[in-house]
Amino acid sequence: xxxxxxxxxxxxxxxxxxxxxxxxxxxxxxxxxxxxxxxxxxxxxxxxxxxxxxxxxxxxxxxxxxxxxxxxxxxxxxxxxxxxxxxxxxxxxxxxxxxxxxxxxxxxxxxxxxxxxxxxxxxxxxxxxxxxxxxxxxxxxxxxxxxxxxxxxxxxxxxxxxxxxxxxxxxxxxxxxxxxxxxxxxxxxxxxxxxxxxxxxxxxxxxxxxxxxxxxxxxxxxxxxxxxxxxxxxxxxxxxxxxxxxxxxxxxxxxxxxxxxxxxxxxxxxxxxxxxxxxxxxxxxxxxxxxxxxxxxxxxxxxxxxxxxxxxxxxxxxxxxxxxxxxxxxxxxxxxxxxxxxxxxxxxxxxxxxxxxxxxxxxxxxxxxxxxxxxxxxxxxxxxxxxxxxxxxxxxxxxxxxxxxxxxxxxxxxxxxxxxxxxxxxxxxxxxxxxxxxxxxxxxxxxxxxxxxxxxxxxxxxxxxxxxxxxxxxxxxxxxxxxxxxxxxxxxxxxxxxxxxxxxxxxxxxxxxxxxxxxxxxxxxxxxxxxxxxxxxxxxxxxxxxxxxxxxxxxxxxxxxxxxxxxxxxxxxxxxxxxxxxxxxxxxxxxxxxxxxxxxxxxxxxxxxxxxxxxxxxxxxxxxxxxxxxxxxxxxxxxxxxxxxxxxxxxxxxxxxxxxxxxxxxxxxxxxxxxxxxxxxxxxxxxxxxxxxxxxxxxxxxxxxxxxxxxxxxxxxxxxxxxxxxxxxxxxxxxxxxxxxxxxxxxxxxxxxxxxxxxxxxxxxxxxxxxxxxxxxxxxxxxxxxxxxxxxxxxxxxxxxxxxxxxxxxxxxxxxxxxxxxxxxxxxxxxxxxxxxxxxxxxxxxxxxxxxxxxxxxxxxxxxxxxxxxxxxxxxxxxxxxxxxxxxxx
DNA sequence: GCGGACGACCC
DNA sequence: GCGGGTCGTCCGCT
Numbered sequence: 001x002x003x004x005x006x007x008x009x010x011x012x013x014x015x016x017x018x019x020x021x022x023x024x025x026x027x028x029x030x031x032x033x034x035x036x037x038x039x040x041x042x043x044x045x046x047x048x049x050x051x052x053x054x055x056x057x058x059x060x061x062x063x064x065x066x067x068x069x070x071x072x073x074x075x076x077x078x079x080x081x082x083x084x085x086x087x088x089x090x091x092x093x094x095x096x097x098x099x100x101x102x103x104x105x106x107x108x109x110x111x112x113x114x115x116x117x118x119x120x121x122x123x124x125x126x127x128x129x130x131x132x133x134x135x136x137x138x139x140x141x142x143x144x145x146x147x148x149x150x151x152x153x154x155x156x157x158x159x160x161x162x163x164x165x166x167x168x169x170x171x172x173x174x175x176x177x178x179x180x181x182x183x184x185x186x187x188x189x190x191x192x193x194x195x196x197x198x199x200x201x202x203x204x205x206x207x208x209x210x211x212x213x214x215x216x217x218x219x220x221x222x223x224x225x226x227x228x229x230x231x232x233x234x235x236x237x238x239x240x241x242x243x244x245x246x247x248x249x250x251x252x253x254x255x256x257x258x259x260x261x262x263x264x265x266x267x268x269x270x271x272x273x274x275x276x277x278x279x280x281x282x283x284x285x286x287x288x289x290x291x292x293x294x295x296x297x298x299x300x301x302x303x304x305x306x307x308x309x310x311x312x313x314x315x316x317x318x319x320x321x322x323x324x325x326x327x328x329x330x331x332x333x334x335x336x337x338x339x340x341x342x343x344x345x346x347x348x349x350x351x352x353x354x355x356x357x358x359x360x361x362x363x364x365x366x367x368x369x370x371x372x373x374x375x376x377x378x379x380x381x382x383x384x385x386x387x388x389x390x391x392x393x394x395x396x397x398x399x400x401x402x403x404x405x406x407x408x409x410x411x412x413x414x415x416x417x418x419x420x421x422x423x424x425x426x427x428x429x430x431x432x433x434x435x436x437x438x439x440x441x442x443x444x445x446x447x448x449x450x451x452x453x454x455x456x457x458x459x460x461x462x463x464x465x466x467x468x469x470x471x472x473x474x475x476x477x478x479x480x481x482x483x484x485x486x487x488x489x490x491x492x493x494x495x496x497x498x499x500x501x502x503x504x505x506x507x508x509x510x511x512x513x514x515x516x517x518x519x520x521x522x523x524x525x526x527x528x529x530x531x532x533x534x535x536x537x538x539x540x541x542x543x544x545x546x547x548x549x550x551x552x553x554x555x556x557x558x559x560x561x562x563x564x565x566x567x568x569x570x571x572x573x574x575x576x577x578x579x580x581x582x583x584x585x586x587x588x589x590x591x592x593x594x595x596x597x598x599x600x601x602x603x604x605x606x607x608x609x610x611x612x613x614x615x616x617x618x619x620x621x622x623x624x625x626x627x628x629x630x631x632x633x634x635x636x637x638x639x640x641x642x643x644x645x646x647x648x649x650x651x652x653x654x655x656x657x658x659x660x661x662x663x664x665x666x667x668x669x670x671x672x673x674x675x676x677x678x679x680x681x682x683x684x685x686x687x688x689x690x691x692x693x694x695x696x697x698x699x700x701x702x703x704x705x706x707x708x709x710x711x712x713x714x715x716x717x718x719x720x721x722x723x724x725x726x727x728x729x730x731x732x733x734x735x736x737x738x739x740x741x742x743x744x745x746x747x748x749x750x751x752x753x754x755x756x757x758x759x760x761x762x763x764x765x766x767x768x769x770x771x772x773x774x775x776x777x778x779x780x781x782x783x784x785x786x787x788x789x790x791x792x793x794x795x796x797x798x799x800x801x802x803x804x805x806x807x808x809x810x811x812x813x814x815x816x817x818x819x820x821x822x823x824x825x826x827x828x829x830x831x832x833x834x835x836x837x838x839x840x841x842x843x844x845x846x847x848x849x850x851x852x853x854x855x856x857x858x859x860x861x862x863x864x865x866x867x868x869x870x871x872x873x874x875x876x877x878x879x880x881x882x883x884x885x886x887x888x889x890x
Numbered sequence: 891g892c893g894g895a896c897g898a899c900c901c
Numbered sequence: 902g903c904g905g906g907t908c909g910t911c912c913g914c915t
Contacts, residue, residue, distance in 0.1 A: 535910095535911080537897095537910055537911070538910080538911055538912080539895085539896055539897075539911080540896095540911075558895080558896075559896090560894095560895065560896085563896090564896090564897080565897055565898080566897080566898075588897085589898095592897090592898060592909095595898095595909060595910090596898095596908090596909095599908075599909080620906095623907095624905055624906060625905075626904075626905055626906090627905095628901085628905060628906070629906095630905085630906050631900095631906085631907075632906095632908085633907095634907090634908085635900080635907045635908065637899095637900055637906070637907080638899045638900035638901085638906080638907065638908085639900070640899065640900080641899095641900075642899090642900090646899085671901090671904095723903090724903060724904095725903095726903090728903060728904070729904095730902060732902050733902055733903055734903095737903090798902095803904060803905085805904080806903085806904040806905080807904080807905090809904085810901095810904065810905060814905095842900080842901045842905085843901065
């Protein structure tokens with residue numbers, strides 16, 4: 001910003017910057033209720049606001065390409081031809097962006113047959129001639145050629161669109177070692193991959209710059225080409241035509257006919273009504289406020305830069321720390337924020353933030369001057385955190401007591417948008433506050449006196465963003481947050497820290513046995529196929545064997561070929577029996593088991609005492625859109641159970657030496673009960689209340705026979721259907737699963753619904769209401785949005801309908817077991833029991849029972865699980881006891 | 891080294 | 902062509 005008396009003309013390449021923003025921001029985080037993606041628009045407007053504030057242009061325009069075709073594609077058909085097709089999520093964002101710009105009073109320019117950069121070139125020349133300072137904003141390197149003393153280029157860095165690199169002539173020389181007007185020669189020599197313009201092989205930026213320093217221009221190099229020695233010289237002489245062609249194409253046209261002159265682009269007033277209208281449609285709340293503030297200050301804005309640093313105090317100790325905490329707590333009944341930085345699970349630093357400022361403590365275990373912090377930590381004051389569980393575990397491992405509610409912003413955000421919770425704090429801060437989180441560059445060396453405490457800075461942002469997220473929650477979700485998710489977090493941390501005991505030598509024996517088996521199965525399969533070598537783990541190679549070599553009929557299509565999955569192989573076995581099929585199935589079963597066993601073995605944390613080896617899973621509280629938990633590292637929610645071989649893996653899960661036994665407790669048919677409850681179907685409710693075998697009872701109604709006369713075949717059909725219903729099962733799906741004709745499956749479903757009419761009404765109603773509201777809701781008020789119910793894409797819409805149908809059922813089941821877990825944990829602790837809850841597998845809980853506590857624990861678990869919800873029928877709980885997970889099943 | 895596709899395990 | 906997950910392997914890509 002030189003010579004303030006000179007007016008500043010800013011010209012932006014709209015398409016290239018919106019496209020960059022599109023890739024810089026997560027596409028799924030910016031979707032309106034009706035399914036319109038807006039990340040490119042959001043990124044562009046945010047950047048624009050920044051530019052207006054920082055650069056204060058007096059004149060402004062945004063240029064767009066009209067299409068992919070221009071005089072350049074006519075000249076060279078392959079120009080830009082390798083570019084991927086525009087992602088569908090981006091399409092449609094450009095017209096909306098143009099609407100937004102129009103509302104803001106910013107002219108948009110296009111020119112048939114030319115690219116946006118040519119418009120930039122033309123306005124840059126005219127602007128310069130007419131005495132403007134010119135600022136160009138573009139993500140296309142070709143615009144570097146336009147830079148001169150009056151024309152500066154702002155170019156998005158790789159870090160993101162909001163970080164713009166300022167190219168003055170000096171900056172160009174520094175970066176590329178050539179003057180701006182020489183840059184197109186560099187590009188012509190090196191080539192531009194994204195434009196599908198190959199350059200001269202073996203010539204990179206360095207070589208190009210060297211030649212240009214010597215001979216001044218591409219023409220100069222052409223004139224002196226015989227002086228270039230070596231392979232590079234040969235390469236140049238052979239490919240010089242490419243460079244000449246590239247140079248022709250990358251020359252920007254600076255004299256195209258435009259309907260406006262720079263002087264016409266003076267910034268006019270914003271249309272606040274139009275802004276409200278457009279930004280409301282885009283659902284940009286915060287951005288709208290910022291734009292309106294800009295409009296009000298009428299171009300003379302001096303607002304604070306959006307990346308405000310956190311107010312951080314130096315480290316405080318003893319009385320100072322005590323006073324600081326007292327003041328902060330008094331000023332903040334909603335709680336202080338806490339961040340815990342760790343190295344391999346050990347606390348290294350903590351940050352704390354109140355409403356006015358943040359501070360930090362460098363953590364060295366056992367220091368007395370932290371006492372005020374420790375007593376705040378142990379107190380009942382709420383702790384506001386982000387992705388708290390791992391941090392909480394580090395504190396507990398350090399032997400610290402943590403009291404009060406953990407208010408986790410990540411969970412709050414997940415409850416509002418359960419499809420994609422923010423993974424990183426920066427994402428959360430951007431989402432809630434529309435601010436950039438200050439982050440440290442790990443490669444940057446900062447002198448200690450300038451070092452910022454990111455623990456403190458993060459805490460400052462965690463607090464503000466979390467309070468914002470909470471304020472935005474609807475009352476139902478807020479209830480789920482306060483009553484279910486927040487108390488559960490601590491329970492899960494405890495379960496993860498405890499882990500589950502594993503019999504390592506037993507597991508090793510299984511591994512040894514399976515390893516010995518696998519080799520033999522592999523050779524047997526190869527022999528059966530009559531091939532020398534094939535990777536049985538490669539679906540691609542398997543397809544060659546099955547369909548080419550063995551000439552089997554083609555199976556179900558997949559994206560890349562034909563299916564070789566277990567169902568497809570079973571189908572082949574029926575139509576084309578062949579020894580290879582059976583051999584392959586055995587090989588797959590065995591290697592799968594072996595793989596599971598090896599994964600578990602690797603996950604064992606070996607204890608000091610014999611029998612104290614344990615596996616610690618991690619539960620992801622924001623891991624599913626339905627409200628369920630997920631488990632990983634390792635996943636203990638998918639341990640085999642169906643086959644007898646698989647159950648042997650379960651036998652490896654046992655109890656520690658100081659415990660008496662394992663106890664498992666699971667809800668029987670909880671989802672069916674919820675469906676009965678939610679639908680209010682008297683028949684189904686009666687079936688549960690009768691307490692007899694559900695599928696037999698339902699089978700009797702559907703097939704019009706006595707319960708005693710329901711055959712196993714009838715029962716399994718009914719069972720498949722009952723479960724399938726809650727998943728949006730089609731007649732086709734049912735026919736496939738039961739190996740019956742579609743017509744029969746259809747008839748079966750009709751009979752079912754004749755008997756249990758309210759179930760059908762209910763399922764229909766869920767989809768209808770979800771379409772109307774935009775979301776579904778569980779019994780306890782957990783919501784899940786379904787924008788795709790209004791999608792014009794049939795497949796997307798039908799997928800959404802099935803998911804919507806299922807989500808109140810699956811989600812309510814998740815709510816119920818979570819409530820039970822909290823209640824059990826509370827009562828176990830109140831009773832002073834030493835037994836503990838270790839695992840959760842969606843409808844099942846696994847406990848390690850201390851000596852002599854079996855009876856009391858069983859009673860407690862039964863009571864709390866059954867009592868976790870009041871449904872129209874009892875929640876039946878089955879309990880089993882045994883020395884290992886398999887034996888404890890019932 | 892990364893990520894999509896596939897297949898397999900669970901509720 | 903049935904909802905919700907995790908994970909290992911293969912394989913093509915950068």
